[in-house]
Amino acid sequence: MTETQPAADTAAATAPATRRALLEARDLRVEFPSRGRRARAVDGVNLAVGEGEIVALVGESGCGKTTLARTLLGLERPTSGEVRYDGAVLDHGSKALKAYRREVQLVLQDPTGSLNPRHTVYEAVAEGPRIHGLAGEREIVAEALARAGLRPPERFFLRYPHELSGGQRQRVVIAGALALNPKVLIADEPVASLDASVRGEILALMLKLRQDLGLSALVVTHDLGLAWNIADRVAVMYLGRIVESGPVEQVLTAPRHPYTQALMSVLPESPERVVLTGEPPDPTRIPGGCRFHARCQVLASGRAAEAGVDARCRSELLDVLPATPEAHVACHWARAVEPAPEGAGA
Template sequence: MGGPLSPEDEGGRRLSAQLLSARDLRVEFGLPGGRVARAVDGVDLDVAPGEIVALAGESGCGKTTLARTLLGLERATGGEVSFGGVPLSHKSKALKAYRRRVQLILQDPTGALNPRHTVYDAVAEGLRIHGITGNETERVSEALARAGLRPPERFFLSYPHELSGGQRQRVVIAGALVLHPHIIVADEPVASLDASVRGEILALLLRLKEEMDLGALVITHDLGLAWSIADRIAIMYLGRIVEQGTVEQVLTDPRHPYTQALVSVLPGSLQKAQSPVREPIVLTGELPDAANIPGGCRFRPRCQEFSSGRAAAVAARCQHEDLEVMGAQTVDHAVACHLHRLQVKEAA
């Protein structure tokens, strides 16, 4: 199997090099009593060919909703998703073509595989759904081999219950690869696996990135995983990205108080890479409800800088002014924080 197909829309026109993009993306859900939950509240994000981007944050911060919207599984209520510069259409033919190019890998391979389907049928299913003709057996064999299941013929007639957890996840990955995608969206791709297998799957994703120029958006709450695999990282809090940059920039020099708190409790090996090394920061309170986002800076009620008085110079802004959506390509290391902006201004 060669690399991914040249990016083209359904009319065969060449698309731009920047593959998956979101601009000012918003997703709202109506709730009883007329309330509205702003699950995704203004997000700019890009994934380029051959790039792994980690999207990290606490459970409930909007990561999965954002991923589902990027995949076309949820409709945005504002903003835009585009692939290769072409806006995502929800018309059935266009959406089907898009989903061939942007494939989802779920965290639970057992739930993702039909227990009554053999490995061969599980991998071939995408080819059949999309009406892709040619040598089906050859394409299934190549996808399984790419995913590290060799010799592939040995697994053709196996059922999911006959495989280990790592092998099942490789089958799921093969089912995506058989369509020659340009981007994969992986939602906690190793969360259900034993520690001994996690490294193997992460190494596989890195190899696929290099061999196929495959882009990936990896959804995770595990910053250690992001450090191991990602080129760039975006930190999400309550529906909005609050910091993004290269994984080295963000995790060794975190600048948003939320990122600093997340990084401060990481294992020692990553802690030692930080300058300066930080004492553990325990966040107070729970993540607020997306239907009741605090006014001003949405992180303020839990912010260690605000509660300690260290943000006194910008306290009024923190209380009353939310920061605008952070542009994906504005600067290499972007931070949505009033205190950080003041510090940058004073240092200039």
């Protein structure tokens, strides 16, 4: 699907057969005040990341995926619903959050912006261990850099970010997360700012970390090609809610939701380009019925009317999808005309 296609086979080969949910969102909702109204940035989401699993969260800019990631990190408080880690509800007290962030670490999109230009590589990676008072700082930093593929690590200790390539800077950011020996990485567009030539290297590194350390990861991206290459499961988000989810090969080779089909159509090998009209609706004015219906190519083409669901698309709300591993879709038309894949749900 992209220049790093073989990684998908690696992901499948190294993925555990069964997984216990490690990080979960349960009916999560996050609202913000906006011009006298409430913007529903996350509007009912169930999501689970299992032990040793990589889940891709995909969607257009503004769909709520970054807000969801920040809430899972404890940086935003949910309006309702809950975040669970290792079976326990996330405690937003300062001491509890500090302990939680040793377990769940963020990898930011832009390594240039996330690294202090006045700090050496050593200082950047040592920041976390110092905050948490970990002993053996030098050994921790060296091991983290080595695991991130910067070897020999001592050669990078005194370098500054401007002396590194983009790929090396992203590896330093990953090393900073690894220095705390986390169990989960939340990676926000981890390769978006990198040249195509090094994207595959970073994706391969994340797969190797999963294989070597048993790390779990939630990868936030707008790039379905990236999801194909790295993820075990994918969740497609639109206007604050997950509209399709399931095993990555099942969802991306046979997408059931018109929105997923439109996202897939921009890939070079897609036989037909779907051009969505307009912009996603204002999250303070989420439309009734299916939240995608105003832009839906299936409704506009008359295919929903042929299936007898056009009125339902415009007026009947869809349920919040569960976080189970099987394929699920929130679409009146897909449920009416397509037999669900084996093991799939509504």
